Structures are given as C-alpha cells and as structure tokens.
Amino acid sequence: MRRRGTWLLLLPTWLVLGMFFLVPLVLTLVLSLRQRGVYGGVAPIPDLGAYVTSGSFLGNYARSFAGIYAGIGWRSLWMAVLTTALTLAIGYPVAYALALRAPRRWKDLLLGLVVVPFWTSFLIRTYAWMFLLRTEGLVNRLLLGTGAVDRPLEILYTELAVMIGLVYGELPFMILPLYASLEKLDRTLLEAAADLGAGRVSSFWRVTVPLTAPGIAAGIVLVFIPSLGQFVVSDLLGGARSMLLGNLIQNQFAVARNQPFGAALAFELMAAVLLLLLAYAFYMKRKGEEVLL
Amino acid sequence: MPLSVEIRRVTKRFSDVAAVNEVSLDIRRGELFALLGPSGCGKTTLLRMVGGLETPSAGTIHIEGIDVTEVPPHLRPAHMVFQQYALFPHLTVADNVAFGLRYKNGGRAGWSTKVKEALDLVRLAGMEKRLPHQLSGGQRQRVALARALVLEPKVLLLDEPLAALDPQLREEVQVELKHLQRTLGISFLFVTHDREEALGMSDRVAVMRHGRVEQVGTPAEIFERPATRFTAEFLGATSFFTAEVASLVDGVATLRLPAGLDLQVPRPDASLRPGDRIDFVVRPEKLRVRVERPAEAEMAVVPVTVEESIYQGMGTTWIVRGPAGERFVAWEQNAASVLDEPSALRPGGAAFLCWHPRHTVVLGGGGDA
Numbered sequence: 311m312r313r314r315g316t317w318l319l320l321l322p323t324w325l326v327l328g329m330f331f332l333v334p335l336v337l338t339l340v341l342s343l344r345q346r347g348v349y350g351g352v353a354p355i356p357d358l359g360a361y362v363t364s365g366s367f368l369g370n371y372a373r374s375f376a377g378i379y380a381g382i383g384w385r386s387l388w389m390a391v392l393t394t395a396l397t398l399a400i401g402y403p404v405a406y407a408l409a410l411r412a413p414r415r416w417k418d419l420l421l422g423l424v425v426v427p428f429w430t431s432f433l434i435r436t437y438a439w440m441f442l443l444r445t446e447g448l449v450n451r452l453l454l455g456t457g458a459v460d461r462p463l464e465i466l467y468t469e470l471a472v473m474i475g476l477v478y479g480e481l482p483f484m485i486l487p488l489y490a491s492l493e494k495l496d497r498t499l500l501e502a503a504a505d506l507g508a509g510r511v512s513s514f515w516r517v518t519v520p521l522t523a524p525g526i527a528a529g530i531v532l533v534f535i536p537s538l539g540q541f542v543v544s545d546l547l548g549g550a551r552s553m554l555l556g557n558l559i560q561n562q563f564a565v566a567r568n569q570p571f572g573a574a575l576a577f578e579l580m581a582a583v584l585l586l587l588l589a590y591a592f593y594m595k596r597k598g599e600e601v602l603l
Numbered sequence: 604m605p606l607s608v609e610i611r612r613v614t615k616r617f618s619d620v621a622a623v624n625e626v627s628l629d630i631r632r633g634e635l636f637a638l639l640g641p642s643g644c645g646k647t648t649l650l651r652m653v654g655g656l657e658t659p660s661a662g663t664i665h666i667e668g669i670d671v672t673e674v675p676p677h678l679r680p681a682h683m684v685f686q687q688y689a690l691f692p693h694l695t696v697a698d699n700v701a702f703g704l705r706y707k708n709g710g711r712a713g714w715s716t717k718v719k720e721a722l723d724l725v726r727l728a729g730m731e732k733r734l735p736h737q738l739s740g741g742q743r744q745r746v747a748l749a750r751a752l753v754l755e756p757k758v759l760l761l762d763e764p765l766a767a768l769d770p771q772l773r774e775e776v777q778v779e780l781k782h783l784q785r786t787l788g789i790s791f792l793f794v795t796h797d798r799e800e801a802l803g804m805s806d807r808v809a810v811m812r813h814g815r816v817e818q819v820g821t822p823a824e825i826f827e828r829p830a831t832r833f834t835a836e837f838l839g840a841t842s843f844f845t846a847e848v849a850s851l852v853d854g855v856a857t858l859r860l861p862a863g864l865d866l867q868v869p870r871p872d873a874s875l876r877p878g879d880r881i882d883f884v885v886r887p888e889k890l891r892v893r894v895e896r897p898a899e900a901e902m903a904v905v906p907v908t909v910e911e912s913i914y915q916g917m918g919t920t921w922i923v924r925g926p927a928g929e930r931f932v933a934w935e936q937n938a939a940s941v942l943d944e945p946s947a948l949r950p951g952g953a954a955f956l957c958w959h960p961r962h963t964v965v966l967g968g969g970g971d972a
C-alpha cells in the first residue's frame with residue numbers, strides 16, 4: 311500500500327527524467343549505431359541480422375578512434391586538462407584571499423564581482439574577447455603603446471586565444487566551490503598548526519589543501535566537463551586548426567550531415583564525463599562528504 | 604622559586620578596546636595556574652599572547668627567563684590546547700600527535716617512539732589509527748594534550764579545557780589533568796570561567812575583570828579573603844555590608860553598622876583609619892539565620908526579616924532583609940534532616956543574621972566600579 315503511494319509520488323520525477331533524459335539518450339544511442347544515408351539522414355538497414363553480426367553497427371565508434379578524430383579527441387582532452395589546471399592555479403589564490411583575507415565588509419562585494427559576468431550571455435562575452443585580442447585590439451594596442459612589442463601579436467585565432475577564453479569563462483566555476491570550502495575551514499586549525507611549528511607554506515599544504523580537497527574536486531569536475539565539450543570559444547576565438555571535440559560533433563550535425571557519427575562522438579563524450587562523475591562521487595563518498603553536484 | 608612565565612604590564616588593544624590592560628603576573632615553575640573571570644574579560648587573549656598567537660600592544664612576556672614577546676609561537680617552549688581542541692580532522696590520532704615533530708630538531712627516527720609515549724601518557728594507546736570524529740569528547744581532548752605534550756613544552760596553555768566536556772566527565776578530567784601536571788612537573792596555565800574548576804584544580808588563581816587582574820592568590824585565599832567586591836561576588840558571596848571604623852585598638856577594629864551595632868574584627872587592613880567608611884562581606888556559608896538571638900557574646904548579629912527559604916537538599920539558602928532593606932543571603936548545610944528537625948523560621952518572620960567576626964572580610968578600595 312505504502313509502496314504504491316511512493317511510486318505515485320515519484321511519477322512526475324520519472325516523467326521528467328524519461329522525457330528529457332532517457333528518451334533522447336536512447337534516440338541518440340540508436341542513431342549512433344546506424345549509418346549515414348546518401349543524402350544525409352540515415353541509411354535504411356536491409357538486413358538487421360547481417361548488420362549486427364558483421365559489426366557494422368559499431369562502425370561509427372570504430373571510425374572515431376581513427377587518426378584525425380583521435381587527434382582531435384586528444385587535443386580536446388589536453389585543452390580541458392590545461393584549462394582545469396590553470397583555473398585551479400588562478401582560482402585558488404583568489405578564493406583564498408576572498409575567504410580568509412578579505413575584510414568582512416568587502417567580502418560580499420568581491421564575491422559579487424566573481425558572479426557579475428553571468429549577467430551577460432557567454433556568447434557576447436566571448437565576442438568581447440575577439441575585440442580585445444585581435445591585432446588592432448585593446449591588448450595589442452596596450453602592448454604597442456607601452457613598447458612591450460614592436461609588432462602586434464597574433465593572438466586571435468590561435469590555441470592561446472582559445473585557452474584564454476576557456477580559462478576566463480570557467481574561472482567562476484572554480485572559484486565558487488573553492489570559496490565555499492575555504493570559508494568553512496576552521497581557522498583555529500591554522501593557529502594550531504602555527505602553534506605546533508608549521509610555517510605558512512607548510513600549514514597550507516598540510517592543513518588547508520587537504521581540508522579543502524572536496525572544494526578542489528568539485529571545482530575540477532565543474533570546470534573539466536564543460537571544457538571538454540565546449541565549442542563556442544574554439545569556434546569564435548580559435549583558428550582552423552583549433553577544432554575540438556565539441557566543434558567536431560556540432561559539425562557532424564550541422565555541416566557534414568553525418569548525424570550517426572555525431573551521435574557516436576556525443577555518446578563517447580558523455581561516457582567520459584560519466585566516468586569522471588562516478589570517480590568524483592566515489593571519492594566524496596569515501597571522504598564522507600556530501601556530493602555537491 | 605624560579606619563574607616559568609613572567610607577564611609584565613602587558614596590554615592588548617583591538618582597535619580601541621583594551622582586551623587586556625596592563626596585566627602583570629608571575630607563574631612559577633611547575634605551577635597549575637588558572638585565569639578566572641567572566642566572559643569577555645580577556646582571559647583567552649592573555650593566554651594567546653603567552654602562546655604567541657597574539658602580539659601584545661605593550662609590555663613584555665618572558666618564558667623561562669627568555670623574552671619571547673616577539674618570538675613566533677612555535678619557537679616558544681609553550682604549546683596550546685585549544686578550546687575545541689582544533690584536531691586536524693583529516694589526520695589520524697597518531698598523525699595529529701606527530702604533526703609538530705617534524706619542525707623539531709632531530710630526525711624522523713624518534714617520532715614513533717615519541718608519539719607512542721605521548722599517547723600512553725594520556726591513556727590512548729591503541730587509538731593511533733582512528734580519526735578525530737571517531738573519538739569521544741574526552742578522548743579528543745587527550746589527543747590535543749598529547750599533541751602539545753609530545754613537543755615537550757615548559758608551559759602548557761589550556762583554553763577552557765573542560766568546557767567542551769560532559770558535566771559527568773569534568774570531575775574525572777580535572778583529577779586527571781592535575782595528575783598529569785604533577786607527573787610532568789611543567790607549568791600549566793589554564794583559562795576558565797568556572798569557579799569550581801579554578802578552585803578545584805589550580806595552585807593559584809588570577810581573577811580577571813575587564814582586562815585587568817583583580818586578585819591573585821591560592822584558591823583558599825581568593826575564596827575566603829576576596830580583596831574586592833567583584834572577586835567576592837564572582838566567587839558566590841552576595842552579602843555586603845557597609846560600616847564605619849569606630850576604633851582601632853591592638854589590631855582589632857571596631858566596626859559600627861548603620862543599625863548601631865558594633866562588631867570587633869581581627870586583622871583589619873593596615874590602611875584602615877578610624878572614621879573610614881568601609882565595605883565588608885561575609886560568605887553565605889559563614890552566615891547563620893536564627894530565631895533566637897545567639898547566646899555567644901562575640902557573635903556579630905544583625906536583626907533581619909526572613910524573605911525566602913530555598914531548600915536545596917544538601918543545604919538551605921536563606922534570603923533575608925536587613926534593617927534598611929539590604930538583601931543578605933545565608934547558606935546552611937542541612938546537617939540534620941529537615942524532616943526530623945523542621946526549621947522554626949518562616950518567611951515574613953523576624954530573625955537574627957549572625958556570624959563569627961573573624962569571617963568578616965573587609966574589602967579593599969578596589970571598588971573602581
């Protein structure tokens with residue numbers, strides 16, 4: 311009796327999950343197992359038995375590991391790792407200063423500044439970077455003006471520009487969870503460390519970092535996942551050679567009209583993200599921490 | 604006796620407020636010394652300055668004869684047991700205790716022995732692998748003790764060491780801490796706002812108020828001979844009298860109460876002059892409330908009206924009003940069962956408040972409000 315009641319109560323949840331998550335997922339999976347039709351769309355399967363036994367249904371996946379696509383995959387992975395590392399390196403000191411050093415009355419304002427960029431569309435902010443980075447842009451004019459360089463630097467349409475755009479865009483997602491965990495940090499622990507002989511550096515590595523590890527993990531997950539699949543930044547700021555996994559997938563659907571291949575790539579990306587999330591959840595469980603995502 | 608800690612005219616200002624104000628204290632070697640006072644009187648701040656976690660705005664602090672006023676915390680032979688223990692939650696008991704060892708001279712080799720010895724000392728052998736959240740409050744406190752003691756401090760600083768413990772555990776830990784201090788022979792400087800704790804544990808107590816030291820003495824001294832009204836009140840005395848010094852003869856002062864009663868008091872303050880108006884206090888357990896005027900001629904007696912009696916099992920508290928409506932409180936042990944010998948005193952009835960004159964404690968001019 312009670313059981314049935316529970317099921318009924320959960321029905322809306324199941325409906326939403328099913329409609330917006332499960333059904334599209336299954337459709338994508340099915341799509342990824344088929345082949346592209348001659349004029350786009352999907353090719354009909356004349357003999358399902360033969361299609362399965364010949365292994366043709368895995369054709370898209372096999373193709374995704376071939377030379378050029380694997381290269382794009384690796385580069386995307388590498389860019390995502392680098393973005394995560396850079397946002398962590400920049401975000402940690404910022405979050406630290408915000409949480410532990412900033413005077414109380416400045417805190418809210420400074421924290422607000424971290425969030426302010428969200429008030430404008432990410433697309434517009436990325437366009438703004440184009441204006442900043444191009445040869446006659448603000449950055450170059452500044453560099454020329456100060457005499458730091460004598461010819462404008464080619465930044466726009468390089469991987470450097472993509473990196474700048476990515477780090478810029480993802481930074482708040484690193485700072486916020488770090489701030490949350492640093493804010494929770496019990497300061498008397500730092501005093502205890504000092505009393506026991508630890509200098510600033512030592513107490514940072516032995517106390518602060520381990521105790522904010524959940525925040526670090528959350529930041530890494532929050533930054534790494536969108537960086538891996540992103541396509542706007544590389545599209546706008548990157549050159550022809552900066553194609554990333556996200557662009558490739560978008561391309562398959564929008565330009566190459568090879569939806570089954572695009573679906574397979576999307577599925578692989580999703581699998582990678584899922585693995586990372588599982589690892590994260592497992593790590594947090596083991597630490598007895600709440601899973602933040 | 605050699606001094607362990609010398610605090611000389613130490614002041615600590617936070618913006619405008621002086622949390623600690625011109626405090627001077629000597630803590631002897633091997634002494635269990637308590638800083639006692641109400642919340643916000645600057646006890647913790649003073650302790651933290653001895654530990655080096657705060658720098659004095661003025662004054663000097665010496666530990667074992669060395670000026671440590673500007674010395675960082677870990678270079679002082681003083682270590683701290685924090686109020687909430689401040690154990691590192693991500694480290695095991697053994698790692699917590701070993702935390703400070705790497706900053707000491709001497710190699711890793713001796714670590715495990717030292718950690719083991721420290722844990723044995725606080726009776727935590729076998730708990731090495733546990734994490735702090737897997738320990739009881741009392742065990743956590745012992746880890747905090749071991750973590751500080753393993754560094755072999757000359758002075759151990761404890762901030763409200765019993766406050767975070769269950770009341771049942773407190774007495775036990777009190778005895779244990781005293782025992783530990785005797786075994787180690789080092790000085791313990793501890794902070795408390797609990798008078799029982801200060802009286803029961805320490806060799807000497809400094810009573811603090813508004814950042815100043817009000818009185819220093821053994822527990823019995825501050826309890827039986829409070830120098831100021833504040834100390835007397837903080838230690839539970841509530842019956843204050845005003846009187847005039849009528850005469851001083853051979854070290855015996857005659858005090859005249861407003862009601863016209865005379866009272867012969869031995870050992871008066873040397874600074875008393877005939878004609879002075881003074882305040883004195885009598886502790887509640889030294890006061891008696893009687894229906895009949897007591898026969899002994901030397902007893903001090905004030906006629907009163909009984910206002911309230913509060914039966915408390917072990918004793919009864921009597922609240923009475925003096926001739927001018929002053930409020931006095933007496934506490935009498937129920938040596939006999941009140942069922943066998945019910946008191947003849949009734950609320951509203953007349954009675955006599957009496958005490959032996961030697962229990963009269965004349966309060967010093969420390970009435971600086």
Ligand SMILES: Nc1ncnc2c1ncn2[C@@H]1O[C@H](COP(=O)(O)OP(=O)(O)OP(=O)(O)O)[C@@H](O)[C@H]1O
Pocket residue numbers: 617618621622640641642643644645646647648649796
């Ligand atoms: N870091 C600080 N900044 C500003 N004021 C402070 C600071 N630390 C303490 N104070 C103030 O100094 C005074 C003394 O504080 P302290 O912590 O020494 O009191 P305490 O006697 O230990 O009280 P409690 O029994 O409540 O712990 C208080 O009025 C407190 O508000």
Ligand SMILES: [Mg+2]
Pocket residue numbers: 646647648794
């Ligand atoms: Mg305190």
